[in-house]
Amino acid sequence: xxxxxxxxxxxxxxxxxxxxxxxxxxxxxxxxxxxxxxxxxxxxxxxxxxxxxxxxxxxxxxxxxxxxxxxxxxxxxxxxxxxxxxxxxxxxxxxxxxxxxxxxxxxxxxxxxxxxxxxxxxxxxxxxxxxxxxxxxxxxxxxxxxxxxxxxxxxxxxxxxxxxxxxxxxxxxxxxxxxxxxxxxxxxxxxxxxxxxxxxxxxxxxxxxxxxxxxxxxxxxxxxxxxxxxxxxxxxxxxxxxxxxxxxxxxxxxxxxxxxxxxxxxxxxxxxxxxxxxxxxxxxxxxx
Amino acid sequence: xxxxxxxxxxxxxxxxxxxxxxxxxxxxxxxxxxxxxxxxxxxxxxxxxxxxxxxxxxxxxxxxxxxxxxxxxxxxxxxxxxxxxxxxxxxxxxxxxxxxxxxxxxxxxxxxxxxxxxxxxxxxxxxxxxxxxxxxxxxxxxxxxxxxxxxxxxxxxxxxxxxxxxxxxxxxxxxxxxxxxxxxxxxxxxxxxxxxxxxxxxxxxxxxxxxxxxxxxxxxxxxxxxxxxxxxxxxxxxxxxxxxxxxxxxxxxxxxxxxxxxxxxxxxxxxxxxxxxxxxxxxxxxxxxxxxxxxxxxxxxxxxxxxxxxxxxxxxxxxxxxxxxxxxxxxxxxxxxxxxxxxxxxxxxxxxxxxxxxxxxxxxxxxxxxxxxxxxxxxxxxxxxxxxxxxxx
Ligand code: SF4
Numbered sequence: 001x002x003x004x005x006x007x008x009x010x011x012x013x014x015x016x017x018x019x020x021x022x023x024x025x026x027x028x029x030x031x032x033x034x035x036x037x038x039x040x041x042x043x044x045x046x047x048x049x050x051x052x053x054x055x056x057x058x059x060x061x062x063x064x065x066x067x068x069x070x071x072x073x074x075x076x077x078x079x080x081x082x083x084x085x086x087x088x089x090x091x092x093x094x095x096x097x098x099x100x101x102x103x104x105x106x107x108x109x110x111x112x113x114x115x116x117x118x119x120x121x122x123x124x125x126x127x128x129x130x131x132x133x134x135x136x137x138x139x140x141x142x143x144x145x146x147x148x149x150x151x152x153x154x155x156x157x158x159x160x161x162x163x164x165x166x167x168x169x170x171x172x173x174x175x176x177x178x179x180x181x182x183x184x185x186x187x188x189x190x191x192x193x194x195x196x197x198x199x200x201x202x203x204x205x206x207x208x209x210x211x212x213x214x215x216x217x218x219x220x221x222x223x224x225x226x227x228x229x230x231x232x233x234x235x236x237x238x239x240x241x242x243x244x245x246x247x248x249x250x251x252x253x254x255x256x257x258x259x260x261x262x263x264x265x266x267x268x269x270x271x272x273x274x275x276x277x278x279x280x281x282x283x284x285x286x287x288x
Numbered sequence: 289x290x291x292x293x294x295x296x297x298x299x300x301x302x303x304x305x306x307x308x309x310x311x312x313x314x315x316x317x318x319x320x321x322x323x324x325x326x327x328x329x330x331x332x333x334x335x336x337x338x339x340x341x342x343x344x345x346x347x348x349x350x351x352x353x354x355x356x357x358x359x360x361x362x363x364x365x366x367x368x369x370x371x372x373x374x375x376x377x378x379x380x381x382x383x384x385x386x387x388x389x390x391x392x393x394x395x396x397x398x399x400x401x402x403x404x405x406x407x408x409x410x411x412x413x414x415x416x417x418x419x420x421x422x423x424x425x426x427x428x429x430x431x432x433x434x435x436x437x438x439x440x441x442x443x444x445x446x447x448x449x450x451x452x453x454x455x456x457x458x459x460x461x462x463x464x465x466x467x468x469x470x471x472x473x474x475x476x477x478x479x480x481x482x483x484x485x486x487x488x489x490x491x492x493x494x495x496x497x498x499x500x501x502x503x504x505x506x507x508x509x510x511x512x513x514x515x516x517x518x519x520x521x522x523x524x525x526x527x528x529x530x531x532x533x534x535x536x537x538x539x540x541x542x543x544x545x546x547x548x549x550x551x552x553x554x555x556x557x558x559x560x561x562x563x564x565x566x567x568x569x570x571x572x573x574x575x576x577x578x579x580x581x582x583x584x585x586x587x588x589x590x591x592x593x594x595x596x597x598x599x600x601x602x603x604x605x606x607x608x609x610x611x612x613x614x615x616x617x618x619x620x621x622x623x624x625x626x627x628x629x630x631x632x633x634x635x636x637x638x639x640x641x642x643x644x645x646x647x648x649x650x651x652x653x654x655x656x657x658x659x660x661x662x663x664x665x666x667x668x669x670x671x672x673x674x675x676x677x678x679x680x681x
Contacts, residue, residue: 015656059371061402077400078318078371079346109316137317139328141343152326152341153317155333 001150008215016040016050018070019077022023024065029223031208033180036065038154038185038206039100042192053096054088056081058105060136062129065100079110080115085124093267093286094127103130105142112141118172118201124264125195125202131210138215146249150217166258167242169179176202177242177259181230182209184255191257200265207253222251290471298461300428300467301367301393302327302451304435306337307475310391311362311482314342314353316372319405320457321395326369347372351379351390356435358388359497361487363439365390369457370397373411373524374669377418383450385496385513387485389442392420393435396558396609397457398470398645409558412621413610416534419513421451422587426559430625431455433537434584435458440527441481446519458646470535478534488588516587541590543582544597546572550579552661553598553635555624557583560642560649564607567654578658583620583668592625598628600670601635602665605657605659607677608644617662617674636664642677653677 011038017040024031043053050071059078066073076084081099088099091175099106106114106128112233117124133141133151141154144165148157166177176198178191193204209215209226220226229250238256245254264272271284295303299456302323305313313332316327325343332341340357342349347368357364368376374392383390394412398404412422421441425431434453444453455461479546486495501509525540532538546552556564563583568580581597583590598604606625615622621639628634640657644648657677664670 019430078375111345134317137319138323140317140326143345153329153341155330272297 009063013037013040015083016070017042017234018068020070020285021041024068027212029201029209029211030061031131031206031210031223032062032065032129034124035127035188035208036068037208038188039098039192041067041189042196045189046193046196049210050097052094053098054085055252056085056088056097056099056101058101058110060102060105060134062100062102062135063105064141075283079105079108081105082111082113082124082126083108086117086122089122093123093124097123099124099126101128101166102135103128103132104134104142107165107168108134108143115168115172117119118174118203120266121175121263121269123199123201123267125198125204125220127177127192127204127206130165130205130207131214133215135209139210139217146247146251149214151214152217157188162247164242165205166203166247169261170242172204174198174199174259175263178257179205179207179245179253179255181234181255183227183234184232187255193259194257194260198260200263207247209269209273211286250279257262290470290474292466293469294464295428295467296454296462296464296635297428297431298322298323298462299327299397299464300432301446302331302434303454303467303469304475305365306433307410307440307470307472308363308365308436308479309337309476310339310365312340312342312364313366314344314348314350314357315366315368316344316350316370318347320368320397320407320461321367321369321372321393323461324395325391339592347375347654351376351383354390355379355383355386355388358383358390359386359488360485361525362445363482365392365393368395369395370399370405370411370677374399375417377415379451380415380418380420385510387448387513387514387516388450389434389439390449391442391539392450392452393431394452394454395457396454404645407459407559407609407643408642409454409608409644411611413450413612416587416619419517420587421447421449421475421517421524421585423451423585424454424583424584425460426558426561428455428460428463428465429537430584431460432467432469433535433539435530436475436479437527437531437539440454441520441523442529443482444520444523445483445485446529447516447523449516449520454558454638459559462544470633470644474534475485478531520588521590526586538583538586541583541585541593542597543584544561545580545582547579547581547597549577550601551577552603552605552658552665553579553581553601553637554605554607554654554657554661555581555583557586557620558609561611562606563650564654566657567651571655571658576628576658576662578661586620589623591623591628594624594625595631599606599631599634603661604635604637605661606639607649607657608639608641611641611644621674636670638664638670638672639674640677641675649678
């Protein structure tokens with residue numbers, strides 16, 4: 001074969017990935033790779049300066065993202081990526097700071113940080129991959145597990161009310177809230193692009209198949225079966241009232257962009273307020 | 289019926305928990321201890337235990353649930369590892385300060401950063417001043433025996449102090465071996481009924497738990513807390529003896545292995561002691577008079593007994609699976625060296641930090657230490673007091 005005819009085995013997103021860390025640890029059929037690919041596509045399309053993007057992850061299967069992207073990244077502790085990201089943003093407001101982590105991390109153990117960052121409208125983007133369970137530790141019941149779903153610490157089904165994440169983010173003050181599944185590849189990409197352009201606390205939930213644990217324990221088939229379920233059961237309702245977005249076990253998933261508004265960010269509030277109180281004595285802070 | 293079962297460390301602890309049937313179990317998943325709570329969750333779901341089982345949103349909350357349940361008058365337990373124990377840190381002091389005998393199985397694992405899921409003792413050593421009793425296990429059988437005894441020790445009315453039982457992450461938690469599981473009824477009769485002291489659920493007597501205590505009485509209350517752990521050595525001995533009489537396996541503060549005529553000795557806790565004993569056998573067959581001492585109870589530290597056991601040895605190496613950056617030696621070493629201070633005749637003593645983040649320690653490494661001890665014993669000179677084992681530098 002001539003050299004120029006040779007098909008190159010290259011990942012189309014190679015410029016965004018640490019190829020020396022491949023192969024990744026995710027299971028075949030897992031939705032995480034898709035979300036990372038969407039994220040990379042969004043970065044490419046938004047043409048943001050990659051030197052000004054930082055990724056922060058916590059612990060869990062999604063937490064591994066920080067180690068795989070070829071960007072400044074921070075693999076933090078369980079539940080704390082949001083405060084780490086807050087610190088990063090405060091010290092260097094020029095950065096686009098993106099928290100990329102799982103549901104267990106962001107709204108389980110780290111829920112407190114999440115609600116407060118949203119409340120103060122910290123200028124960060126939180127991408128929360130929701131696979132309805134604590135996957136890295138082997139599939140335990142989480143704050144997002146639908147009622148009835150079976151997991152190792154809920155062997156006969158979950159009976160606790162799960163979070164409705166867009167409603168939570170909305171109620172806490174997020175200025176951009178969207179939900180997709182990993183089937184909605186291009187929509188996820190578009191949402192990330194939009195959110196990257198926003199100023200303030202943005203939140204994107206991406207529902208993904210955890211084939212190895214959630215799907216297997218609940219006999220839902222493989223990755224493809226779950227994508228079919230998303231295909232048949234997700235309904236796009238932009239602007240839907242976030243109170244109506246609960247997810248029942250294998251029930252309908254309402255997806256779309258629910259909130260897209262403007263609100264002064266933490267920095268703007270701080271500078272306006274202190275300027276008003278202190279007058280000329282105050283030097284507005286934007287990180288210089 | 290008692291039976292030998294093939295279990296790993298996590299299953300062993302869950303099996304003991306099934307027999308003990310605590311009132312409340314609260315735990316959050318973390319590698320490598322997750323399987324303990326998963327198994328307990330299954331027991332609960334199958335109606336094999338009557339315990340209330342709670343999955344809170346963090347380890348901090350898990351320990352808080354345990355404290356609430358213990359204050360209410362319940363027998364409670366949890367299990368965690370590493371970052372999970374670190375996150376419980378605030379609550380560990382509360383449990384100890386309130387004299388609530390919570391029992392925790394800690395599957396020992398390294399602390400971040402960098403992130404590592406494998407076994408070392410950084411987590412429990414970080415909790416060494418929290419007021420908890422600490423007991424370490426060499427293998428699954430010891431983890432089982434220690435876990436059962438922990439309830440008796442912590443709940444003793446003179447002690448009333450929380451107890452943690454350590455077992456090495458992966459090496460013990462995930463390795464299956466034959467474990468003798470005693471008869472359910474025998475275990476229950478050994479444990480006995482739980483007797484709550486000032487339970488909040490006793491509504492005939494109204495009490496406030498944990499209120500403010502400033503310069504007036506805080507110090508006295510702290511002193512009386514310390515009384516609990518100071519009373520525990522007697523209870524640990526009694527319980528260990530009674531356990532032996534009932535089940536045939538006797539427990540004390542430490543185990544001495546071929547120490548009788550030893551000139552040199554290696555001190556090492558937990559799973560590495562198993563490897564160490566193999567090394568000692570080989571070294572003995574090569575003619576070296578060397579022994580091994582394996583501490584089981586680290587808090588309260590059995591300083592007098594350990595010093596008595598080591599005072600006539602010529603050279604001792606203490607192996608620590610945790611570091612204490614900036615300190616004069618790692619935790620076990622500093623305790624032992626300090627315990628020997630008052631003795632006119634005492635060994636030369638060196639410290640090796642080993643196995644951080646799950647780094648292997650094998651027979652060859654023990655032999656390396658033995659060779660160094662031999663040289664120290666012959667020359668009376670210590671060239672390097674603090675070192676590392678199996679580390680690339
Ligand atoms: S365990 Fe589940 S979430 Fe984790 S990589 Fe596998 S499929 Fe994905």
